[in-house]
Amino acid sequence: MTDTRRVHAVRGELIHFTADPADAGDAALTHLPDGVMLIVDGLISESGPAEAMLAKLPADTRTTDYRGKLILPGFVDTHIHYAQTDIIASYGEQLLAWLEKYTFPTEARFSDPEHAGEVADFFCDELLRNGTTTALAFATVHPASVDALFEAARQRSMRMIAGKVLMDRNCPDYLADTADTGYADSKALIEKWHGCDRLLYAVTPRFAPTSTREQMALAGRLFAEHPGVYLQSHVAENRGEVAWVAELYPEARSYLDVYERYGQLGERSVYAHCIWLDETDRERMASTGSAMSFCPTSNLFLGSGLFDLDRAHALGVRVGIGTDVGGGTSFSMLQTLNEAYKVLQLNGQRLSAERAFYLATLGGARSLYLDDRIGNFASGKEADFVVIDPAATPLFARRMAATTSLSERLFVLMMLGDDRCVAATHILGECAFEAGTA
CATH class of the missing domain: 2.30.40.10 (Urease, subunit C, domain 1)
Structure with missing residues (x-):
């Protein structure tokens, strides 16, 4: 034979x-x-x-x-925004002003499938040019933006996890969905793409301030209804953001507690930044199997703060590395590890080269529960x-x-x-x- x-x-x-x-x-x-x-x-x-x-x-x-x-x-990027490719290295703002000035106007263009497809092709090629073979990526509120990214990744046989952004308040009208349309659009995208070739879906509330309680509840419902899907969001990146969440959700113990109240912690949930967390928050992430994405270049560029890797490790939290383009300033995982070393130096911690490359490979795979397949x-x-x-x-x-x-x-x-x-x-x-x- x-x-x-x-x-x-x-x-x-x-x-x-x-x-x-x-x-x-x-x-x-x-x-x-x-x-x-x-x-x-x-x-x-x-x-x-x-x-x-x-x-x-x-x-x-x-x-x-x-x-x-x-x-x-291959490097594993656990947090990146493909739609922000064209605003990388934009001057002078911290997180909330960055969203208003740069992010929202740029993401509006992704209502055009042709534009979304062109950026998705460039984005995937740039990942490969930098040695990144797996990524957990944000698209925009537009379902066509998800289609474009998944199609580009499928053409290259890449392992890509992505999802439609859910955002029904505190954003421009031209980018807002509703709790019901966000749920329906996400459900249709899960059925279309999750498990297709090497593609996986992530339920994607942008962050707690841009979703109503109804939308947060439906995001948690999507996560529970579809075993094997991911959930990605941001938490405790910036002190002003943390204060805003406390005003919007006064019933919650903490920013992270908002997500937990709506069923959004658990295996395959990944939260970017995780800087301004307390001990209880870190313990809840560890006990639920949720993962942190350490995004050093954007944390420095946006002046957000210093990640505490030692405490996360001591508590057994899964941690991967994220470039966080476009708040992050490089697609290169090598440059991102460079900045991670410096962040930890500033925080009185050490990062050996071996540990750094572990985080960029097997550590990232573990944070995504993909270490049986990659890493x-x-x-x-x-x-x-x-x-x-x-x-x-x-x-x-x-x-x-x-x-x-x-x-x-x-x-x-x-x-x-x-x-x-x-x-x-x-x-x-x-x-x-x-x-x-x-």
């Missing part, structure tokens, strides 16, 4: 994590200086030292040789990975040449690296981006 499987071997320096370095130390990292990863029909079959792997592969096995380059699992190079996982060129720029090459350990090399990568270091990005084993090609 003819073997019709797609078999592909990839050779290079393989680096991935099987646990959190904060818990398992050096044992968390697996490093093969010269390794081969065997991919069958888009899934990782096995990996090991090149000499042993090559000895048992048929001579005609298709092989991609990345020797001299680092191969890591490392374990057998059976989807073969999404990024190839890093350690000589991508003269400075990068010179600094790398002076390193004496893998830990130091990874730290240089996260501090000096950006999209220029990404030599290739593979989706399900196939090259989806290669530097120097269109």
